[in-house]
Amino acid sequence: FDSKVRRAIVKTAAEAYREAMREFARMGTLDVWYAHMDADELYERMAHKASKSERKEAEELLDKARSKNSARAIKKLTEVVDGELRIVNEPPLIVPLREIVRQYSGMDVPDPDMHERERITARLLSHYRKNLPDDRRRLIEQYRGVDIARKVVGVGSVGLQAWIVVMEGAAEKDHLVLQIKEARDSVLAPFVGKNAGDTPGQRVVKGQKAMQIASDVLLGWTELPGKDGTPRSYYVRQLWDGKGSADLDEIDEDALEALAGACGWTLAHAHARTGDRFAIAGYLGKGDGFDRALVRFAQSYADQNERDYQAFLESLC
Structure with missing residues (x-):
């Protein structure tokens, strides 16, 4: 213009x-x-x-x-392999954990079985569940994680960890896709200080809930150990929850x-x-x-x- x-x-x-x-x-x-x-x-x-x-x-x-919800995410981002739901491997944008293990080991290691992937995913989400309100915790506990992958996201998150987790409920085609995004201290923190005890993930979640009239019902936070053992802070939400944007082109x-x-x-x-x-x-x-x-x-x-x-x-x- x-x-x-x-x-x-x-x-x-x-x-x-x-x-x-x-x-x-x-x-x-x-x-x-x-x-x-x-x-x-x-x-x-x-x-x-x-x-x-x-x-x-x-x-x-x-x-x-x-219509941009978990059902649509499942259709776009997963496939069925030997009767099991798997996240597709589309490097460099989406790389399942099984592929990351192979890359770092330098060997064509066997794909972890479904129970092993469930165990890893459950460990990642255990702290997140504890931080949810009781009613939301009961909701998320009805799902079990079946696969996890690293997913490249927007420019504002370059250099930060971001993962997606595919979960299954008790009913057929009852799926949920969560996104786990790393959070860092605000750039304003050196000037206005930080809330005592709050992790960066907590800060993001509290800020979104305060500003938004209707936040994601599954919005929460967690911490995971990094490669060096130092905890990394994350916030968790549904990958797609009625998401849309205008075509600015x-x-x-x-x-x-x-x-x-x-x-x-x-x-x-x-x-x-x-x-x-x-x-x-x-x-x-x-x-x-x-x-x-x-x-x-x-x-x-x-x-x-x-x-x-x-x-x-x-x-x-």
Whole structure:
């Protein structure tokens, strides 16, 4: 998009944040806590100025998100081998534990039998189960782990461990896929301190539950020993739980502006639930100074990204 459209989109996000925070400052605490924007409301915002074909695409996006669950993950990420459910080996993105053992041993070692894989997976998840509330613990204890694999995830997790665990329930086709992601100390910790006793995984889980109106019911944390014996902290969640996102390569300016506004509202709600909504609203004020400042910052940040990328390309020559 040209610079005028980009500025309008950023301004919409900042304005939505500022106005939502002012509204939250006028609301009671419980009202703020329960406020939410559901998927249908988001669709209405994005479809307001959309064409018929664009509205159809938005509907398909919502349908796809609603169906993106463990059943779909099983269909995409596993296969049946000798009557047993196995995670597919698709290096470097997905590498089952059995393949990692072979790589590190340098030998074509036999694949651990199903009971051995269950034992390893059970050990990995035992601490996670203990940290769940009683009702969630009863839920997860009805499943048993049958396979585990390392899975490459997003850019923000480069260098951190990430695993997926396939679990089976008592009924046929009753499956669950969990993701175990390593957590590190926040980059803000040196400046604001850490909560005493909290592991990085606990911090992530507590933060998500505080900010989100509806977190994953199986969200939890655990610790596992690393190669050197030092504990590594992780948080655990369902791999897919109604997950969806807009296609930013295809989205038009009207839909992106609506999405930006929804993101601004959502961020304001998270901050209103966890911070001092009165102080934030007072700092932002009634005028659009904050909105214009964010527009300038976004432009300079985008320019900096382009300069950094160019420097990276030159360093490869």
